[in-house]
Amino acid sequence: MSTGLHLLLIDPQNDFCDLPGAALPVTGADADLTRVATLVGRLGARLDRIHVTLDSHQPVDIAHPVWWCNADGEAPAPFTLITVGDVESGLWRARDPQQQAHSVDYVRALATRARHALVIWPEHCLIGGWGHQLHAGCATALQAWGRQTLRTVDYVFKGMNPGTEHYSALCAEVPDPADPGTRPDPAWIARLAGADTLLIAGQALSHCVASTVRDLADALGDASRLLLLDDCSSPVAGFEALGREFVDEMVARGMRVERSDRVQRQAA
Secondary structure, three states: OOOOEEEEEEOOEHHHEOOOOOOOOEOOHHHHHHHHHHHHHHHHHHOOEEEEEEEOEOOOOOOOHHHEEOOOOOOOOOOOEEOHHHHHOOOOEEOOHHHHHHHHHHHHHHHHOOOOOEEOOOOOOEOOOHHHOEOHHHHHHHHHHHHHHOOOOEEEEEOOOOOOOOOOOOOOOOOOOOOHHHOOOHHHHHHHHOOOEEEEEEOOHHHHHHHHHHHHHHHHOOOOOEEEEOOOOOOOOOOHHHHHHHHHHHHHOOOEEEOHHHHHHHHO
């Protein structure tokens, strides 16, 4: 049964905002999320559901520096790419010897699945820290929406399994057979599928937004109900081309693109 207008807000967290102290700032993210907060306040009860994903990590994570070291015990610098050849040659190895076999298998699985090379990110969105928290403007707007509508925000945590990356909120890059949280959740997909129109915003356009929307379109069978708010999402610096490729691909698949200040008229 369709339930009208939904908002899917992807990783609207401090560490992705261009704010002092952010671990992985995305240029424009603070303004993007301020516009999201304005949208939520303007639409109010016309938003039937709001879904929010939260990137959630601990320091020990396969995409964080501390997981890896070279022969001298040095960790890779943030934004280092680690390939199958790098691990097989011993250029980079797991700092914990018990994780070495998994680490080799993981980068091989990325290559087999035709995914990107492993990117080492700065430690970010650490559970319990400021960086994991919601952008302040969005937090205020979401809480006000809940009080106004007597509905709860549908929060989804991703990234808590340290042995795999989790760009997409639907599925990890390499799912862990022992961890259901790394595989698609049919109940959540069904909630998203219930929308007549699903507004999409959040960070970052080049990575978590792109991966989530691609997986969601595959799960839904088409992208015609998806509407990307193009002034509410920005790419990671240096990855702008990935953001453009994602938008072009999804528009060709039927996704619509619009500015947030035009949504009220379209959703009437």
